[in-house]
Amino acid sequence: MKKSTFYLSLSLCLALLSCSDGGYKVEGDMVSFENWTFSFGPQKYVLYDADPNSFETLKDWLAKDKQHVWYQQAWIEGADPASIKADKQPLCHDANDYYFKGEALHVSDMQTFKVIDLDSYFIGKDKDYCYTTDGRFKITDYKAFERIGYRHSTDSHHVYYYTEVVEGADPKTFEEDQIASSVGKDKNGIYEGIHRVETTSPDTYTSIGFGYGRDEHNIYYEGRRCPDIDASTFEMTEAIWAKDKDHIIAKGKPLEGADTASFVTVWYSAYDNDQAWYNGEELPGIDMETFTCDSSWATDSLHIYHQGHLLEGVIPSEVKMDMDYVVAKDKVWYGDKILEDADAASFEIIEDPQGPNRTISFDARDKSWHYLQGKKVCRTENVKH
Numbered sequence: 001m002k003k004s005t006f007y008l009s010l011s012l013c014l015a016l017l018s019c020s021d022g023g024y025k026v027e028g029d030m031v032s033f034e035n036w037t038f039s040f041g042p043q044k045y046v047l048y049d050a051d052p053n054s055f056e057t058l059k060d061w062l063a064k065d066k067q068h069v070w071y072q073q074a075w076i077e078g079a080d081p082a083s084i085k086a087d088k089q090p091l092c093h094d095a096n097d098y099y100f101k102g103e104a105l106h107v108s109d110m111q112t113f114k115v116i117d118l119d120s121y122f123i124g125k126d127k128d129y130c131y132t133t134d135g136r137f138k139i140t141d142y143k144a145f146e147r148i149g150y151r152h153s154t155d156s157h158h159v160y161y162y163t164e165v166v167e168g169a170d171p172k173t174f175e176e177d178q179i180a181s182s183v184g185k186d187k188n189g190i191y192e193g194i195h196r197v198e199t200t201s202p203d204t205y206t207s208i209g210f211g212y213g214r215d216e217h218n219i220y221y222e223g224r225r226c227p228d229i230d231a232s233t234f235e236m237t238e239a240i241w242a243k244d245k246d247h248i249i250a251k252g253k254p255l256e257g258a259d260t261a262s263f264v265t266v267w268y269s270a271y272d273n274d275q276a277w278y279n280g281e282e283l284p285g286i287d288m289e290t291f292t293c294d295s296s297w298a299t300d301s302l303h304i305y306h307q308g309h310l311l312e313g314v315i316p317s318e319v320k321m322d323m324d325y326v327v328a329k330d331k332v333w334y335g336d337k338i339l340e341d342a343d344a345a346s347f348e349i350i351e352d353p354q355g356p357n358r359t360i361s362f363d364a365r366d367k368s369w370h371y372l373q374g375k376k377v378c379r380t381e382n383v384k385h
Contacts, residue, residue, distance in 0.1 A: 023060040026052050033063075033073040045073035046361045048370070048378040059086045069094075071102030073361070075377065078104060088118055098124070098131075105131045116147050123147055130160070137163040149176025152184055159184065164194045180207035195223030210240050212252070221252025228254055238265040240280055250280030267295035268307070278308035296324075296335070309336040322349045323363055324374070332366075334374025341376065343367050 024047075025032050031050035036042050047070060054066040062084070063070045069079035071090065076099050083095040090101040098105045098113060100122055107113050108128040116123045122133050125145050129136040130153065139145050141155035152174070153160045159169035161184075166174075170186040177183035183205075184191045190202040192213050197220055199205050204215040213220045219229045229252070233245040240250055247254035248263050250270075259272040268279045276283045276291055276298060283298060283305055290301040298305040304314045304326060311326060311333060319328045326333040327349065332342035346367040362370035362377055369376045370383055 024055075024057045024063050026055055028052070031055050033070070035072065047073065048361065048382045048384075049075075058084070058092075059089065061089050062086045062092055071099065073377075074102045074372075074375065076102045076104075087115075091115065091118060091122075100131075100133065106136065107131065112142065121150055123153065130163075132163065134162050148174070149184075150181040152176045152181075159186075161191075161194045166191055166194045166196075168196060177207075182209075183207045183213070192220065192223050197223045198225045208236060210236070212236065212242065219252075224252065226252045239267045241265045241270060250277070255280070266293055269293045269295060269298060278305065281308055283308070297321075306333070306336040311336060320349065322351060325349050325364055334371075337374065339371070339374065341369060342371075 023034060025034065029052050031047045031052055033045045033047060034043065049068060050063075050070075051065040051067070055063065056065070057063045061072055064081040064084055066081060069076040069081050069084050069092075071092070076084075076092075078097070079092075079099060080094040080096060084092060085094070086092050087098075092099050093110075096110070098107050098110075105124070107126055109126040112127040114125055116125060122131075124131040125139065125142060127142045128138065130139050130145065137160065139155055139160075140157040144156040145153065146155075147153045151161055152166075154171040154174060156171065159166040159171050159174045161182075166184065168188065169184065169191060170188060174184055174186040177185070182193050185202070188196075190197045190199065190205050192207060193211065197205055197213060199215045199218070199220065201215045201217070205213055205220075206215075207213045211222045214231060214234070217231065219226045219231045219234050228247075229249060230244040230246065234242060234249070235244075236242045242249040243260070246260075248258040248260055248270075249255060255277070257275060259274065262272040264271055270277045271288070271291065271293060274288060276286045276288070276293065278298065283303075285303065286298075287300040287302065290299075292299055296307050299316050301317070302315060304311045304316055304319070304321070314326065314328055314333075319326050321327075324335055327344060327347050330344050332339045332344050332347050343366040347364065348366070349364050350362065362372045362383075364371040365380055365383075368380055370378045370380055
């Protein structure tokens with residue numbers, strides 16, 4: 001490749017990267033948000049509920065009109081247009097709450113809220129709680145609370161792993177492992193996640209992932225030694241699944257009744273000739289003659305499961321399933337979540353939501369709302385068909 005061609009290509013890539021955050025446009029009575037992604041290239045979303053006369057761009061990722069606030073193309077439900085302010089992307093706030101990527105944090109005390117980290121892994125705090133993308137959790141000492149690694153934080157009383165307390169850990173001497181961030185050490189021992197590891201050889205302990213670890217003699221799951229597993233032949237296979245010379249293994253134990261010869265994994269899903277599982281738990285009552293599964297969904301002639309959760313009373317032959325939506329006579333699900341406001345009788349899945357110029361605004365609709373990935377994005381009455 002010639003140097004000039006290389007630098008031209010590099011310049012084009014940088015230009016695309018520079019506009020990857022997108023931007024808002026008002027063209028007549030149409031308002032849209034455009035961005036560029038590595039996966040799909042240029043994307044355009046029409047904001048059908050936006051009022052072009054009062055529409056105001058605050059940042060190229062945050063906008064409002066007299067009634068709504070948007071983070072990129074998505075509504076920020078409950079956000080107040082009159083008081084909304086942009087912080088550092090993707091954080092904004094109004095008089096009542098903070099919003100991370102458009103989702104409310106439900107901040108308890110606005111006056112003491114403080115961002116600890118916004119770049120590598122979001123974490124913030126107020127006098128009552130710590131806030132992360134995994135949820136909020138109670139803290140005991142606001143002034144002393146700090147992040148000490150990618151996954152761990154401490155105050156004067158506790159060590160926290162994500163949103164849970166690491167019971168018995170010493171906050172003064174606790175350190176997160178620099179390689180395996182699920183692992184921590186203090187003066188008392190070594191920890192995998194929130195669990196203290198039972199090893200008598202902490203210097204040889206290494207994390208394998210998905211809660212597993214090993215030392216020079218044993219396999220451990222969530223800190224406890226697994227006596228029924230042969231450590232010399234143990235190996236992880238896919239996601240949570242593992243095996244040794246005699247067993248299929250899930251959650252640190254041999255999987256009861258699993259046939260090693262016919263056992264198949266599909267990420268967290270698995271099955272053999274006689275049974276099916278999700279995340280190590282058996283899916284009861286499955287008819288294996290009609291059973292099918294992928295990484296999230298499992299069905300037979302009488303059941304639908306999403307990530308191991310049974311959709312109660314749903315028979316596959318009586319519903320429409322597509323793009324993670326399940327539409328029955330009187331209910332609509334997105335995954336295993338019921339869309340409370342959806343009207344099943346008029347609900348329609350739009351199998352190819354991409355319009356001219358890669359315009360994508362919704363993937364389903366009913367008489368009142370249009371939806372994108374299970375969330376309401378605009379009122380049907382405002383969409384011009």
